Amino acid sequence: MSLTVLKLGGSVITDKDRADTLDDETLGRVADAIGDASVDDLVLVHGGGSFGHHHASEHGVSKTTGSSDIDAVTDIHGAMKTLNNFVLSRLHDREISAVPVHPFSAAVRDATASLTLPTGQIETMLEEGFVPVLHGDVVAHEGEGVTVVSGDELVVSVARHLDADRVGFCSTVPGVLDENDEVIPEITTYEAVADVLGESESTDVTGGMAGKVRSLLELGAPASIFSPDDVSSFLDGETPGTRIDATG
Ligand code: IP8
Numbered sequence: 001m002s003l004t005v006l007k008l009g010g011s012v013i014t015d016k017d018r019a020d021t022l023d024d025e026t027l028g029r030v031a032d033a034i035g036d037a038s039v040d041d042l043v044l045v046h047g048g049g050s051f052g053h054h055h056a057s058e059h060g061v062s063k064t065t066g067s068s069d070i071d072a073v074t075d076i077h078g079a080m081k082t083l084n085n086f087v088l089s090r091l092h093d094r095e096i097s098a099v100p101v102h103p104f105s106a107a108v109r110d111a112t113a114s115l116t117l118p119t120g121q122i123e124t125m126l127e128e129g130f131v132p133v134l135h136g137d138v139v140a141h142e143g144e145g146v147t148v149v150s151g152d153e154l155v156v157s158v159a160r161h162l163d164a165d166r167v168g169f170c171s172t173v174p175g176v177l178d179e180n181d182e183v184i185p186e187i188t189t190y191e192a193v194a195d196v197l198g199e200s201e202s203t204d205v206t207g208g209m210a211g212k213v214r215s216l217l218e219l220g221a222p223a224s225i226f227s228p229d230d231v232s233s234f235l236d237g238e239t240p241g242t243r244i245d246a247t248g
Contacts, residue, residue, distance in 0.1 A: 002165040003041045003126070004235070006034075007155045009171045010047025010136065012028040012228055013087065019054040020079060027090050028085050029227050030170060035094030037235035039124045043158055044087075044098070048136040049152040051074060051083040056148050063153075064113070066144025073146050077104050084135045090151075091131070099130045102137060103149055107157075109141040114148050115153055119161040134158070152208070168234045169212070174227040175241030176209060187244045190217055218246040 008030060015021040034042070048056070057113030059072035067073070084100050091098035093217065107117040125132045134154050138146040152169075159167050175183035177195050187193050190213065197210040216223040224234055233240045 001040045003043070003162055004039050004166045004168065005043045005045065005155055006168045006227045006231075006234075007151050007161075007170065008044065008046040008087070009169065010049030010052065010083075010151070011172050012049075012170055013046060014049030014051060016050050019050050020082070021050055022083075022086050024086075024090075026228050029088065030120050031090040031094050031096070031229035033228075033235065035096055036093065037232065042131050042132060043122060043126070043134070043162070043164075044086055044091075045075060045154050045158070046083070046136070046150045048080060048148075049164075051079040052136050052148070054243070055079045060208065061094070061138065061146065061148055063148050063150065065140050066147045066154055068145030071136055076146075076148070077102075080135050080137050084133065087133060087135075090135070097130045098133045099125055101125075101132045101134045103134055103139055103154060104137045104146075107137075107139045107149060107154075109139055109144075109147060109149075111142040113141070115139070115149060115157060117154065117157045117161070118160060122158065123162065125182045142225045152215065156219060159219060159221055162194050164221050166234075167219065167221055168224045168231075169223065170228055170231055170234075171225050171241075172227070173225075174230070175225050176244075186240050187213060187217070187242060188246060190214055213244060217246040220247070221245075222247075 013027040013045045045151050055075045061067045122132045136151040141147040222245040230240035
């Protein structure tokens with residue numbers, strides 16, 4: 001059986017300009033593509049968009065800055081569960097056996113901020129024919145209260161532990177873009193794209209593409225970044241957008 005992990009970017013499935021607002025049209029299109037595809041095993045992960053990020057920034061919680069305030073925990077986690085429920089319902093409308101996996105109840109960060117996400121339940125869900133749907137969330141973090149765990153971190157963790165065959169990121173951009181805004185078809189080393197992505201941390205803050213490319217190069221499985229229009233072709237086994245694979 002081959003395992004595919006697909007991340008739905010938060011800004012793809014929500015309206016990023018309005019708090020707690022779905023982009024139902026795009027979510028519906030992506031759900032249609034997933035419903036029409038014939039993949040063996042599929043794990044979905046979605047980001048926070050205007051649900052998680054809005055509440056996280058209101059409470060000053062990030063991947064590195066934690067909080068023990070129960071209102072912060074319930075607001076952020078609650079918003080992400082609401083978004084997860086919307087995603088599940090749109091998948092159920094297409095007869096996809098999607099089931100929720102809430103990282104707050106399963107994952108943990110130690111004092112060095114290293115993330116542990118048990119995957120036994122996800123494996124059994126897959127074996128039983130379900131499509132587990134994880135999401136960016138808050139997680140208990142030793143010495144910090146809770147911090148944010150991004151969907152990207154969850155994708156990397158799940159793909160590593162379950163030895164995924166393919167990893168896809170459905171994003172608002174059609175791939176990693178060069179200086180002329182053309183899609184770079186393939187990235188095999190960071191050096192080759194360092195000039196375009198920038199080495200600085202500011203790139204991570206503004207777009208996260210540099211950090212994403214770095215962690216995908218370390219994944220050990222081919223990963224692709226593409227737009228919602230390309231979900232079908234990715235699930236059909238093609239490599240739309242940018243393919244990132246350090247193994248060449
Ligand atoms: O959108 C962040 O997940 P991401 C989730 O994948 C929260 O970075 C709670 C802000």
